[in-house]
Amino acid sequence: FSAEQEAQALRKAMKGFGTDEDAIIESLTKLNVSQRQQVLITYKSTIGRDLIDDLKSELSGNFERVIIALMTPTAMYDVHELRRALKGAGTDEGCLIEILASRTNEEIRRINENYKLQYGSTLEDDIVSDTSSMFRRVLVSLATGNRDEGTFVDEALAQQDAQCLYEAGEKKWGTDEVQFMSILCTRNRCHLLRVFDVYRVIANKDITESIKSEMSGDLEDALLAVVKCMRNKPAYFAERLYKSMKGLGTDDSTLIRVMVSRSEIDMLYIRREFLATYGKSLHSFIKGDCSGDYRKVLLRLCGG
Numbered sequence: 114f115s116a117e118q119e120a121q122a123l124r125k126a127m128k129g130f131g132t133d134e135d136a137i138i139e140s141l142t143k144l145n146v147s148q149r150q151q152v153l154i155t156y157k158s159t160i161g162r163d164l165i166d167d168l169k170s171e172l173s174g175n176f177e178r179v180i181i182a183l184m185t186p187t188a189m190y191d192v193h194e195l196r197r198a199l200k201g202a203g204t205d206e207g208c209l210i211e212i213l214a215s216r217t218n219e220e221i222r223r224i225n226e227n228y229k230l231q232y233g234s235t236l237e238d239d240i241v242s243d244t245s246s247m248f249r250r251v252l253v254s255l256a257t258g259n260r261d262e263g264t265f266v267d268e269a270l271a272q273q274d275a276q277c278l279y280e281a282g283e284k285k286w287g288t289d290e291v292q293f294m295s296i297l298c299t300r301n302r303c304h305l306l307r308v309f310d311v312y313r314v315i316a317n318k319d320i321t322e323s324i325k326s327e328m329s330g331d332l333e334d335a336l337l338a339v340v341k342c343m344r345n346k347p348a349y350f351a352e353r354l355y356k357s358m359k360g361l362g363t364d365d366s367t368l369i370r371v372m373v374s375r376s377e378i379d380m381l382y383i384r385r386e387f388l389a390t391y392g393k394s395l396h397s398f399i400k401g402d403c404s405g406d407y408r409k410v411l412l413r414l415c416g417g
Contacts, residue, residue, distance in 0.1 A: 114144070117159060120160060123164065153184060187374070209252055215346060251335045261304070266304045267304065272311055278323070282327040288328065298339065347383045354395060
C-alpha cells in the first residue's frame, strides 16, 4: 500500500474532463479505513487540495454519499449519522436505535467524545431534546456505553431477571417498561442469553414475542434491536439490509450506513445470515435494487 500512489490515482481520476468513477471505486474499496485516512492526508500534502472537497465536486447522489462515508473515520461516521438522525428533517429513530443498540462500550465512548467535540453539545442532551418518554430513557441508557461486557453468568440472577421480566410484562395488566430497560440495557450478553432461555420456560413464549405484545412503536423497536443484537448481531444487520431494500423504494440511508459501517467488521457473517434467512444472496438483492456507480461500489463492499 502506497498512500502517495493512491492519492495520485485519485487525482488522475478526477482531473480534466469527466470523472473516472471506476478508478475511484477501485482505489477506495481495496483500502481499509485507516489506509483511506492516510490517503486523505497524503493527498493534501502532495497535491495541495482537499480530497473530500474534490470528491464532493465530482460526484453526486447516493454514490457520493457512499464514497464520502468511506472517507470518514469510523467513529465520526457514526457521529454524523446520529446527528443527522436527531437534527435532520424529523427524527430518524431507526438510525438511533441501530447505532446505539449495536455498538460496543468502547465504540459508544468514542462516539460521545467526538460528538461533543464536533457539535458542542452532548449526544445525551440532543437525544433528550429530540425524543420522549420511555424510548428516550432507553436511548439515554444505551448511549452511556455502560453495559457489563464480562462473560459471567450468575444463574440465580438469571432466574431472577427472567422472573422479573415476566412479572413486568406478561403477568400483569400494563407493562413495567423500566424493568425491561434496566435488565436489557445493562446486563452482559452471556447473562442475557441465559435470561432469554429461562424466560421462555417461565412465560412459555420467546422474549421477542412478549416485547411485541407488551410494547409498541419506537420503544418496541429499540428493545427488540437490543435482544437481536445480543443474540446474533450479523442477523440483525442482515434484517436491516433486507428491510431497506424490500418492497417499493429503497431506504438508502440505512443501506449505505450498514454497508459502510460493517464492511470491515462482520460483512461475511451478515452475508451468510442474509442468505440463510431470506434465501437470496445480499449480492443479488443489491444488484436488483440499485444501479450505476452506486450499485458498483455497494457490490464491492459486499465482497461480490
